Amino acid sequence: MSELxxxxxxxxxxxxxxxxxxxxxxxxxxxxxxxxxxxxxxxKSLVELPSPVNGTVVRLGGDAGDVLEVGAVLVVLETDExxxxxxxxxxxxxxxxxxxxxTPAAPAAAATPVEEAPEAPADAPDAPEDxxxxxxxxxxxxxxxxxxxxxxxxxxxxxxxxxxxWGSGPGGRISKDDVTxxxxxPQAPAPSAEPRSGAPMAVDEQPRPGPRRLVDEVVPLRGxxxxxxxxxxxxxxxxxxxxxxxxxxxxxLVAARARLRPRLEREGVAFTYLPLLVKAVVASLGGHPKLxxxxxxxxxxxxxxxxRNIGLAxxxxxxxxxxxxxxADTLSLSEMARQIDxxxxxxxxxxxxxxxxxxxxxxxTNFGTFGGWIGTPIIRPPEAAIAGFGRIRDAVVAVDGVPVxxxxxxxxxxxxxxxxxxxxxxxxxxxxxxxxxxPVLLLEAS
Amino acid sequence: VVVGEVAEGVDLLVVGGGPGGYSAALxxxxxxxxxxxxxxxxxxxVGGVCLQxxxxxxxxMIEVADAAHRAEALSVAGLTVGEVxxxxxxFQAWKDDTVAGLTSxxxxxxxxxxxxxxxxxxxxxxxxxxxxxxxxxxxxRHLQYTDVILATGSRPLELPGLPRDxxxxxxxxxxxxxxxxxxxxxxxxxxxxxxxxxTALAKxxxxxxxxxxxxxxxxxxxxxxxxPVRQRLKxxxxxxxxxxxxxxxxxxxxxxxxxxxxxxxxxxxxxxxIGRKPNTDDIGLSKIxxxxxxxxxLEVGKDRIAVPHVAAIGxxxxxxxxxxxxxxxxxxxxxxxxxxxxxxxxxxxxxxVFSDPEIAVAGYAPDEAKTLGMDVAVGRLPLTASGRAATxxxxxxxxxxxxxRATDAVVGVQIVGPHASELIAEGVLAIEMAASPQDLLASIxxxxxxxxxxxxxxxxxxxxxxxxxxxxxxxxS
Numbered sequence: 001m002s003e004l005x006x007x008x009x010x011x012x013x014x015x016x017x018x019x020x021x022x023x024x025x026x027x028x029x030x031x032x033x034x035x036x037x038x039x040x041x042x043x044k045s046l047v048e049l050p051s052p053v054n055g056t057v058v059r060l061g062g063d064a065g066d067v068l069e070v071g072a073v074l075v076v077l078e079t080d081e082x083x084x085x086x087x088x089x090x091x092x093x094x095x096x097x098x099x100x101x102x103t104p105a106a107p108a109a110a111a112t113p114v115e116e117a118p119e120a121p122a123d124a125p126d127a128p129e130d131x132x133x134x135x136x137x138x139x140x141x142x143x144x145x146x147x148x149x150x151x152x153x154x155x156x157x158x159x160x161x162x163x164x165x166w167g168s169g170p171g172g173r174i175s176k177d178d179v180t181x182x183x184x185x186p187q188a189p190a191p192s193a194e195p196r197s198g199a200p201m202a203v204d205e206q207p208r209p210g211p212r213r214l215v216d217e218v219v220p221l222r223g224x225x226x227x228x229x230x231x232x233x234x235x236x237x238x239x240x241x242x243x244x245x246x247x248x249x250x251x252x253l254v255a256a257r258a259r260l261r262p263r264l265e266r267e268g269v270a271f272t273y274l275p276l277l278v279k280a281v282v283a284s285l286g287g288h289p290k291l292x293x294x295x296x297x298x299x300x301x302x303x304x305x306x307x308r309n310i311g312l313a314x315x316x317x318x319x320x321x322x323x324x325x326x327x328a329d330t331l332s333l334s335e336m337a338r339q340i341d342x343x344x345x346x347x348x349x350x351x352x353x354x355x356x357x358x359x360x361x362x363x364x365t366n367f368g369t370f371g372g373w374i375g376t377p378i379i380r381p382p383e384a385a386i387a388g389f390g391r392i393r394d395a396v397v398a399v400d401g402v403p404v405x406x407x408x409x410x411x412x413x414x415x416x417x418x419x420x421x422x423x424x425x426x427x428x429x430x431x432x433x434x435x436x437x438x439p440v441l442l443l444e445a446s
Numbered sequence: 447v448v449v450g451e452v453a454e455g456v457d458l459l460v461v462g463g464g465p466g467g468y469s470a471a472l473x474x475x476x477x478x479x480x481x482x483x484x485x486x487x488x489x490x491x492v493g494g495v496c497l498q499x500x501x502x503x504x505x506x507m508i509e510v511a512d513a514a515h516r517a518e519a520l521s522v523a524g525l526t527v528g529e530v531x532x533x534x535x536x537f538q539a540w541k542d543d544t545v546a547g548l549t550s551x552x553x554x555x556x557x558x559x560x561x562x563x564x565x566x567x568x569x570x571x572x573x574x575x576x577x578x579x580x581x582x583x584x585x586x587r588h589l590q591y592t593d594v595i596l597a598t599g600s601r602p603l604e605l606p607g608l609p610r611d612x613x614x615x616x617x618x619x620x621x622x623x624x625x626x627x628x629x630x631x632x633x634x635x636x637x638x639x640x641x642x643x644x645t646a647l648a649k650x651x652x653x654x655x656x657x658x659x660x661x662x663x664x665x666x667x668x669x670x671x672x673x674p675v676r677q678r679l680k681x682x683x684x685x686x687x688x689x690x691x692x693x694x695x696x697x698x699x700x701x702x703x704x705x706x707x708x709x710x711x712x713x714x715x716x717x718x719x720i721g722r723k724p725n726t727d728d729i730g731l732s733k734i735x736x737x738x739x740x741x742x743x744l745e746v747g748k749d750r751i752a753v754p755h756v757a758a759i760g761x762x763x764x765x766x767x768x769x770x771x772x773x774x775x776x777x778x779x780x781x782x783x784x785x786x787x788x789x790x791x792x793x794x795x796x797x798x799v800f801s802d803p804e805i806a807v808a809g810y811a812p813d814e815a816k817t818l819g820m821d822v823a824v825g826r827l828p829l830t831a832s833g834r835a836a837t838x839x840x841x842x843x844x845x846x847x848x849x850x851r852a853t854d855a856v857v858g859v860q861i862v863g864p865h866a867s868e869l870i871a872e873g874v875l876a877i878e879m880a881a882s883p884q885d886l887l888a889s890i891x892x893x894x895x896x897x898x899x900x901x902x903x904x905x906x907x908x909x910x911x912x913x914x915x916x917x918x919x920x921x922x923s
Contacts, residue, residue, distance in 0.1 A: 142810060142818030144793055146855055146880035156787045171853045173880050 004053060004077045008040070008061075008068045018042045019067045019223055025075075029057045037075055040068075041223045045321075045357065046350040055079030065222065147174040158183040224319045235381050238297075240417040243376050244425050248436045250392045250409040256439040264334050273392070274312070274364075275336040276442075280435035281364060281387055282308050282329045283445030288428040292361050294382035295419040302419060311360035311380065312340060314347040321347040322380065324360040329446075364389070367410075374410040385415040385425070387432070409436065452588065453575060456482045458783065459591040460561075461568045461729065464494020466760035466772030467597035468552055468561075473780035474595070475559035482589070483556065484578050488565030492552045494599055496769040498545060499619040504642055506541045507622060508800050511649035515682075515802075520839060532650050535625045570730035574755070593755045593783040596744070597772065598729060600722035600761035605634060607694055614697060614715055618643060621717045628652055628714040632700045634692050635720040636663040638799040641675070643717055644684055645802050654684040655711055657702050661689045664799065668811035671862050674842035675801045682802075724762040738762075748789040749782035750775050757783055771795045793878045798867035803829075803843045806870035809858035809877045812848050820857065823849045825883065825907030827899050829863045832920040834894040840864045845899035847873075847883060847907060855880040865896055872900055883907050894920065 008018060018040040025037050031051040038049050058076040062068055145162040146169070147155070154176055155162045165182045167174035221229060257273055264271040285292040285308050294303045308329045311322040323343035328336065346352040363386040367375040377388035390410030396403050411432065415425040435441055460471045463485030471483045485491055491498055510532055517527045556563055564587065566580035571588075578587040602617040604610060610617050616624075618639050629652065633644040636658030648654040656663070656679070663672055663686065679686055690702040690709060700711040724742040731738060736752055738744055744758040751757045757779035760772030774792065781788035796808040815822045829835045829843040843863025850857045859873025876886060883904035891898040898920035 142815060142820060142857070143850060143853065144880075146853055148879045149792075152789075152791060156789050159787070170882065171855065171880075173855075 004079055005073045006075045006077055007071050008074045017067050017069050020062050020064050022064055025057045027057050027059055042354050045352045053079040053081045146172055151176050151179055155179045228319050235378050239379050239381055241414045242417045243412055243414040244429050245374055245412045246429055248409040248411055248433050250407040252438050253436055254407045267334055269334050269337045271337055274340055275333050277389055278310055278328055279442050280432055283435050283442055284428055284432040286446050287431050290420055290424050291385040291428050293384045305361040309359050309361045311363035313365035314344050316348045323347050323352050323356050374412050377414045379414055379416055384419050387413045453590040456589045456591040459594040462597035462599055463492040464599045465496050465769040466776045468492050469773045469776035470595045470780045471561045472559050473777050475561050477784040481561045483561050483563045484568040486567055489553045489563045493549050497548055501769055502545055503541050503622040506544055508646045510537055511646040515649040534627050538625055570733040573734045595779050596758040597760045598725040598762055600724050600767055603721045603723050605718050605720055608692055616715060616717045618719050630713045632657055632711050632713040632716045634718045640719040641801045648682040648684040656686045657690050658688050659691050671805050671860055674803050674862050678802045722767055726762050750779040750790055751782055766795055796870050796874050803863045804866035806861045806866035808870050808873045810848055811858055815848055815857055821851045823851050823907055825903040827903045827906050832899055834896050838864055845903045847903040849883055854882045869897055
């Protein structure tokens with residue numbers, strides 16, 4: 001028998017952490033290889049992680065709601081199967097490898113379960129079955145908060161009561177970072193025995209009479225909502241937005257869709273306007289590479305992207321998810337339509353992979369589902385721009401001095417003013433509108 | 447204001463120049479305060495009991511006694527040095543030089559920090575004021591302080607019926623100043639001071655009897671650590687009388703009783719080392735509204751402040767009367783009085799006994815942790831498993847690691863053996879950092895050293911869990 005520390009794998013590039021959503025096993029559970037152990041929520045998707053071996057669960061690395069870094073121990077399994085050793089440097093003996101700290105900096109190594117040398121199980125002797133439960137119970141009087149003297153001093157200086165701080169380290173050890181972030185978090189007005197527990201804290205089971213309270217329920221900011229909150233805050237804070245608003249005569253676009261739709265639907269493809277809009281955007285980006293770029297203020301560089309990967313903002317029950325249509329410039333309309341369908345379904349069912357949500361270079365969003373006219377799209381850093389489309393509706397416009405009813409498409413594009421000026425943005429929009437007004441031009445676009 | 451009394455203003459006053467007092471003065475000066483340090487014997491006595499008549503002189507004596515003893519003990523390894531003898535008069539001269547050198551070091555630190563050292567005894571006259579009186583004919587100095595740190599320390603307790611006379615009945619200070627080795631000594635008190643003095647004198651060649659009223663040596667130290675010390679005392683020819691109460695002393699004869707039995711000991715000198723008493727009875731505390739507790743200790747907050755603007759540290763506050771505790775408190779008190787957030791909140795105050803072998807403890811003993819409700823795992827490695835110890839001809843002792851299973855944190859370390867006093871610091875760090883045994887195991891310890899034993903104790907813990915035994919690193923060549 002040996003113990004296997006199954007570490008949180010890097011399930012997609014750029015991912016540094018994941019939240020435990022639900023455990024399907026508990027300490028003592030017998031598990032079979034490939035049996036689902038846990039659901040974790042990554043940047044944009046729910047991922048089921050299967051057991052790498054047949055064995056028994058010794059210990060869980062966190063509770064539902066905990067956020068683990070890639071490389072952190074997710075679960076400890078006991079198994080008598082030989083476990084494939086992880087990819088390590090030659091000469092790095094198994095015994096010492098088993099003693100190495102988690103390697104979040106080396107995702108390649110962390111992606112593979114790290115084996116413990118059978119003769120030297122590195123886990124602590126007599127490790128408790130469930131550390132958190134044991135720690136959270138009534139602590140013996142002699143047990144101190146697990147924090148180093150420097151951390152305790154910091155807590156004192158910041159006026160932080162360490163017993164209220166959740167420790168991110170093993171066994172709940174509190175780091176300086178834990179104290180600093182605790183001090184920065186506005187404390188919830190509701191008393192919270194478990195400040196970071198995963199379950200929403202229902203304030204009351206029964207609706208009750210009496211005065212209404214300002215705060216009725218406090219729900220932890222978690223998962224996708226938290227991701228959106230973080231990335232939108234970053235964008236709003238760091239990126240100076242400029243937005244240009246236009247209205248496009250969509251007569252040509254409507255005609256083009258009407259021509260194409262029967263052909264594509266015969267192939268089993270539901271054909272909306274979206275593939276045409278993506279085509280127009282991709283073609284416009286070809287002529288305006290500055291909008292298909294990223295600015296890095298730390299390195300003080302601008303990266304022009306060689307690929308045109310278009311993010312498609314998709315509304316789901318849990319919040320906005322942006323799957324990415326990779327190399328959209330190489331796709332035919334029918335391929336595009338099919339892929340958009342697949343991505344949208346994956347997003348709505350929360351099965352989209354991190355790979356499917358990464359490497360976007362430009363994003364398309366839409367307004368008007370609820371009758372709105374136009375909006376101000378917010379850029380998704382490190383992208384440089386985002387295009388938003390409203391709903392095509394009949395509007396009275398002046399044609400040759402005569403009021404005429406035409407199908408009209410509202411368009412707004414936001415750009416990162418650090419990288420792009422008004423004339424860059426205007427140039428892009430002018431090109432985009434040419435393609436949208438006269439989709440035949442897309443035939444010659446590259 | 448009494449006529450003729452012209453008070454000087456003092457920004458921050460420190461009373462007492464021991465390890466606590468001078469450390470507090472240095473820290474306060476570093477934080478920008480103008481500091482006056484009042485010390486009974488002025489600059490000549492800075493360092494207090496610890497430096498002048500305690501820790502340092504006793505370690506000097508123990509070092510010499512141990513070297514003399516080891517020279518004989520290593521005859522098994524082929525060492526011959528002829529007749530070993532220690533000239534106590536020459537030892538005293540060397541020890542005085544050593545103490546003087548260290549004292550001038552502290553004086554230099556205080557001078558460079560701009561601390562004014564004033565000889566004399568300070569007493570409060572009313573809140574915010576006090577007077578310094580010196581033994582010589584100098585006029586008293588009246589002081590008005592903004593803040594004060596009390597670090598007046600402690601003095602040896604006397605045994606009723608056995609008053610110190612400085613010639614036959616000695617306290618620890620007298621014992622460390624002996625110019626001639628007594629042929630026979632009774633040490634009254636089996637605490638760490640009595641044990642250290644008794645062991646040193648036995649190694650120097652005195653016939654030593656330790657008389658303790660309780661039924662064990664070193665009260666407060668886990669009984670499991672004492673066996674090697676008892677064995678060594680026996681080997682040194684020192685006798686230990688437990689449960690014996692001293693009744694009286696007439697020249698050459700000490701009388702003690704256990705239950706109904708009376709024992710008479712023919713001894714040249716008696717050393718009384720039964721404990722220490724905090725110096726809080728003669729500093730006018732009632733004038734500032736402070737009443738010491740029954741034991742003479744002052745109640746203080748975590749920031750060591752007793753009443754506003756008055757802090758107390760060291761032996762006059764609860765906790766072990768140890769220099770390193772006072773030094774740590776000094777930092778806290780100085781910072782607190784300078785308006786900084788500070789708290790004396792160590793996970794452990796380590797204790798070391800320079801017995802033979804040495805005993806050093808930090809954190810909880812296994813039973814103590816269990817009493818507190820912890821489920822503990824104990825890793826233990828005997829000294830016989832250490833290759834380095836074998837080369838030192840040392841076999842009595844062990845290293846023990848106490849781990850709270852629920853948190854996988856080291857909560858106690860006990861070391862018995864050579865240099866335990868040096869080795870315990872790693873245990874203190876482990877406890878303060880809430881290290882796991884795995885942390886100790888994964889930190890590479892140099893070989894061949896005694897320090898390996900701590901990581902080996904962690905390894906022992908792991909293999910106990912696995913139900914196996916393997917050679918330890920300190921054992922392997």
